[in-house]
Amino acid sequence: MNYSTIKKTAVAASLVAALGFAETAQAQTPTVFGGRGQYRTWSIGVQGGITTPNTILGGQNGFGQKVGYFQNKVGEYYGLTIRKQFSHLFGLELEGNRGRIKTYNHEMVTTPETANGARSAETAVNWAASLNGVFQLGTIDFMRRENAVNFYAKVGMGVMAHNPVQYSTTDFSGTPVYNNEGNWGEEVFGDRTDVGDRDNRLTGFIPVGVGVKFKLSEVVALNLGYTMNFTDDNLLYGPVRYDGKQKFSNLYGGLEFTLGSRDKENLTFTNPVATLYDELKDPSLRNEVEALKQRVSTLEGTVDQLSKDSDGDGVSDKFDKCPGTPAGTVVDGSGCPIKFPEQQLTDGTVSSGYYAPIQFEFDSSVLKTESYATLDKLAQELKANNSNVTLDGYASAEGTEAYNMNLSNDRANAVKQYLVNAGVSASSITATGYGEANPVASNATEEGRIQNRRVEIKK
Template structure:
């Protein structure tokens, strides 16, 4: 194939491919916008794509190196690809292509080197797996990208048949390859390394321009072993179309700009509404906490638990915010009055609590210094039988007398009596009231 014929073939192919692009673009024109999230996972995107390509094959590569021929003839190559996009910037791509690679010694003296004028190698097939990295976008700050650069590298297997032309008939490797000369093609491993640029034509279609260098693990790709320590190589410059596969309701992951998506999520009105709702919930919680702490009458019990609101300032209260009962008074000689607090007891107990000691000590001091007599009347709450509560209340009164006698008061100065459930000072229907009724009251005779 001469160069003029190649150019015409590429032109016809390109026109046909662009026609397909226009049709695909028209079909996608009604596609709705996506609500994809940057951290929403691959399931919200189209990740598979299929491509077709065609271009020019050459025994030379862009980075130079040694070659067995001085000139190259442009020859046609063509192939297909299937790619799975694994993330915003990386995908795996399988490639298969065919074609012919041709070179000559036209510029060599006499047009012959090592007795060889030219060669043509038929590529029966070439298959490889490559990693594809999206390295940059020209318009990466825009909401939707339309131009992208990529690099590729991978590993593959090529089956080829070289045919060198010499002054005398030369060996055609096709159908004569292999150690027994009975294989159709020579097979070698190769490493493809390439780069390219892609243009977004529509939501479904992109137009790709690429260049790939193929480094073959052998020195017989062109049928010449002139440099036994070197490896042959060839390049493929191509143009192609890539079609995104999958649901039209999803965007193509290939063109997603994660920075733009993140910005859009931050500007999402629904997200702002959620933030405002969260602020309101936090404010309500803070208000509830303040309400729990509120103590209008300043008695140390919050309004939420205060059963006796409006207690005057300075009034001693119990855990429910109700005033504690006033202490009975002992009238001392000389016409002076001395008050003593009521002695409280635990449930079903006649054991004095330590907080009662200061009160009893004060009462003991008055009796020892001034004489006189005191009556200790014991009481009980309504739990238990009446007979048991009389006995319990008598034991409580005796506990007070025993303490006073042990502190130096004459036993004859203290009389005791068990009153049982009589004369409650608070309701026995509540635990707070029953606590107040478990007591001993002292009074001067």
């Protein structure tokens, strides 16, 4: 394993350990991706406003024959809400209201609108209850961590109990000409008879609305909204000449109170991308990241010191017992030169020099640059001792024997030419190619073939 691999492995191990520690800390005190449990999700609200006997979609009702005509009578409407927020986008709301809806014939002030001679009517909504799905819009904000304003839309289904009263005048001050309270189920309207005695008429309706929510504090929010209510009743105002499903709308304002611990964030105003800013906003998380960076930096410095090799002999300075070894010297695991048996030179002197075979690439007789130091040292010794040298070239077993013979001869002559260029007399060098002969390793493996592509130096 080389030192580059050691360095990468050590850094990776440190990162894994540090991240594991951080995950353990987060598991003990969850601050990110903790699910709904880390938020406040329940709220209650009070609201009040006005009703009108029409909607912004236009159309007509029992006391307005002109399409889209605005009948400028309003009634009071107030109630309570209970809501459970399931995500930043969706919640379920139980809503209860009561109040009055007023209407009158604006155009036909001289002609009764009903067979009862009524020109105006009001419906007392004794109670109305609905279950609504609330869809929050625009909760994602890339510029701020927390939202203060949310828009929403809602739709639901409900039931209300009401009693219509009709008057002969348009100011609701006259004597009622129709009031069936307590007698529902005893009158026949067209081809339908309401069965059963009860104080109120029960009617199904579908509320569809929009609104805006303002965050006043961590507990209180201000709601402003508009809801259209489409009923399943053509007797919302009592029997009239226009026999169609009636509708009304209500405009309201109210306060909403979030329940639960103030230590938890309100899911209604949660910004889903806020977790992207945690490293910048959460001091403890930022400190952990900075501490991790320092640990990694320290570890990298230690690894660099362990891998430093000043003399380039392949043994790091920390473990090198023989620093300053000349380039090209064959060393052992402690960085010290390997001692070889002494050799008798032709002039009678003794040399302890040993020269490893010169290696070549596959199908090549080009010298590798890493061989230059060895050959320079050999040239100096040959010139100093005026000695002779024999160069035996070899090839691995790929190719034909004739081709490998020529290749081995080219390799031997490549070494000879380098020595001649270095000042060694050509007559003192014998270069011979032996092809595939005398392999030093098996030609069945690439490792063995690499060793066989060589020139041996003999003195």
